[in-house]
Amino acid sequence: MSTVLDTRPLDLVADFPAIPAGWAYLDTAATAQKPKPVIDAIDRAYRETYATVHRGVYQRSADMTLAYEAARARVASFLNAGSPDEIVFVRGATEAINLVAQSWGVAHLKAGDRVLLSMLEHHSNIVPWQLLRDRTGIEIDVCPLTEDGRIDLDAAEAMLTERHKLVAFGHVSNVLGSIVDARRAAEIAHRVGAKLLLDGCQAVPRIAVDVAALGCDFYAFSGHKLYGPTGIGVLWARPDILDSMPPWQGGGSMIDRVSFERTTYAPPPGRFEAGTPHIVGALGLHAAIDYVEAIGLDAIHAHETALVRTAREALSGLNSVRLFGPEDSAGIVSFAVEGVHPHDVGTILDEGQVAIRAGHHCAQPLMETLGVPATARASFGVYNSAADVAALVKGIERVTRIFG
Numbered sequence: 001m002s003t004v005l006d007t008r009p010l011d012l013v014a015d016f017p018a019i020p021a022g023w024a025y026l027d028t029a030a031t032a033q034k035p036k037p038v039i040d041a042i043d044r045a046y047r048e049t050y051a052t053v054h055r056g057v058y059q060r061s062a063d064m065t066l067a068y069e070a071a072r073a074r075v076a077s078f079l080n081a082g083s084p085d086e087i088v089f090v091r092g093a094t095e096a097i098n099l100v101a102q103s104w105g106v107a108h109l110k111a112g113d114r115v116l117l118s119m120l121e122h123h124s125n126i127v128p129w130q131l132l133r134d135r136t137g138i139e140i141d142v143c144p145l146t147e148d149g150r151i152d153l154d155a156a157e158a159m160l161t162e163r164h165k166l167v168a169f170g171h172v173s174n175v176l177g178s179i180v181d182a183r184r185a186a187e188i189a190h191r192v193g194a195k196l197l198l199d200g201c202q203a204v205p206r207i208a209v210d211v212a213a214l215g216c217d218f219y220a221f222s223g224h225k226l227y228g229p230t231g232i233g234v235l236w237a238r239p240d241i242l243d244s245m246p247p248w249q250g251g252g253s254m255i256d257r258v259s260f261e262r263t264t265y266a267p268p269p270g271r272f273e274a275g276t277p278h279i280v281g282a283l284g285l286h287a288a289i290d291y292v293e294a295i296g297l298d299a300i301h302a303h304e305t306a307l308v309r310t311a312r313e314a315l316s317g318l319n320s321v322r323l324f325g326p327e328d329s330a331g332i333v334s335f336a337v338e339g340v341h342p343h344d345v346g347t348i349l350d351e352g353q354v355a356i357r358a359g360h361h362c363a364q365p366l367m368e369t370l371g372v373p374a375t376a377r378a379s380f381g382v383y384n385s386a387a388d389v390a391a392l393v394k395g396i397e398r399v400t401r402i403f404g
């Protein structure tokens, strides 16, 4: 870890043309703004180098295939995966988790098998398992949280049995910013023979992720939360697991040989990428990973946790504000202002050029646990500064004045 970078705030807002001066964009957990290198990579691809991949016999297509596959290799090195063949391109984390449920889940789980989720999961790590439950008769268990909003791994350990085949946890909560101890989660899952899936949507833009060191079995994330384009995401899985998974969608590119009698399938990852892929999305994701890694995830994490600390300190000084989640949350602060609906908080903040998210954040079971219908959420990115936190706090003070 670089001590210089760890203590100096990042000053990168000039890289982001869609952030005008004076606008505090605090909704990065929903989607990150895009830096110029990502916009340029997408623009260059459509203006200069565009062609299809994997099929063309002409040079342009061969070059685009190389660029598309280079993006896959870049994702593999970003996650420290063993090989690019372990990287499946999908539309986003939602599709990645549905793929695991509908392919691995249908092939390997049967009635009476159990899946352990946690109370803080995003709907995209709940509903696919309910759809699988409807199809196969599996059972779903829900791990509770600690007082400060972390997945309670002691409780998880006590709940796990030989009937559990999968543990599926959010690596970083999109509401609370809490980070799960993924290594321990892998250990306790593997002890009973279960696999561990991590929903890494909020983790990859905020902390360094090494799937080999974590010991997980599946890892899912979306490109657009990592400063890349929408419509592209990643499923990583251990190669032996990918090999054991049947296709879940049929079409072009995913086959070996097709006849009306019988079709054989391509090996992974092609087997899971039916149809023309999001070619330029993959190139944009490549540029986004280059951008993020040039800054360094340790530096990003230090920058965002410092902003979280400042925000939490300032907001906890306001009597009417209730803060959710742990002190050391990764880049995300959820809060409620007593007697004011979060949507009103969001609207008043918007009048002061501060953009936050207000709602259930696709985590309705978590809202129920917190005892609120919704929260206000400020989430930080590499472009935010102490001035953005000050604008947030000023806006909340205005909210409390308006609502008395």
Ligand SMILES: Cc1ncc(COP(=O)(O)O)c(C=O)c1O
Residues within 6 Å of the ligand: 029, 030, 091, 092, 093, 094, 095, 122, 124, 125, 170, 172, 173, 174, 199, 201, 202, 222, 362
């Ligand atoms: C923790 C988490 N998981 C999954 C998702 C779903 O991501 P996407 O909508 O990009 O598929 C999100 C998006 O908000 C998220 O924050």
